[in-house]
């Protein structure tokens with residue numbers, strides 16, 4: 373993020389954060405920046421500012437993506453900052469109870485046109501579960517994809533503090549004695565071993581066996597504004613999840629491998645490309661976030 377002046381910023385595109393193997397066209401980068409923009413807008417509103425946005429990027433690789441001016445007037449209503457601070461990815465301990473229609477409605481708010489819920493036992497729900505397992509198997513066997521993952525895994529506490537990004541043991545849900553073991557003895561080469569790959573797939577198979585359904589988010593097209601808007605939609609949905617005790621686990625492999633955004637949209641008869649595949653589940657406790665957060669000074673420059 374670059375400061376142009378007081379309350380006037382440009383949100384940029386940092387190639388160091390790209391995932392060239394699994395996201396070679398920076399589709400996920402644009403979605404992520406959209407989610408960031410939505411969170412920024414809510415945080416600004418909390419402090420009494422309204423954001424005025426201008427999309428600067430015409431390609432997904434452009435250095436400057438969004439320009440924003442903060443003006444001192446009420447922004448969009450958002451109840452409180454605790455939802456924003458408490459949002460997180462949950463991956464385990466999902467109930468098998470299907471998400472109830474009223475909860476799907478609350479979760480998706482007025483955005484149903486771009487969302488499709490697939491119950492876990494429905495035909496399309498089962499198909500998506502099977503396709504997700506197949507895509508994970510395919511990706512896990514791809515060495516370049518595993519090398520890219522290895523680059524972003526932060527095993528030991530010093531690496532977590534040094535980078536404050538990527539995937540940590542806690543973020544992956546590796547806790548207790550297993551967490552201690554990996555934090556002290558694992559290194560990035562471990563991610564490439566057959567044992568690590570097999571354990572990862574076993575974990576995913578378990579996750580796919582128990583959930584409350586899929587929420588699939590589409591976008592009207594694949595332009596930069598359409599992807600940014602889809603990322604914003606994800607953030608709005610995610611921020612409603614905690615109050616409903618619904619865990620959200622993005623599982624992106626069907627979009628990174630086959631069938632891809634357009635193929636999945638076609639297969640499900642949605643008439644639009646899919647941008648997010650979210651595994652949902654009721655959870656007993658919605659624990660506090662564990663993924664590291666970088667201090668603002670680390671990603672702001674003048």
Ligand SMILES: Cc1cc2nc3c(=O)[nH]c(=O)nc-3n(C[C@H](O)[C@H](O)[C@H](O)COP(=O)(O)O)c2cc1C
Nearest residue numbers: 400403404459460461543622623624625661662663
């Ligand atoms: C575009 C996008 C794709 C993602 N895909 C996956 C995925 O395939 N599997 C997964 O476990 N998490 C996925 N995530 C979740 C991120 O790993 C997670 O948001 C990040 O590690 C930060 O953790 P937090 O959500 O708990 O703050 C995805 C997130 C985004 C924005």
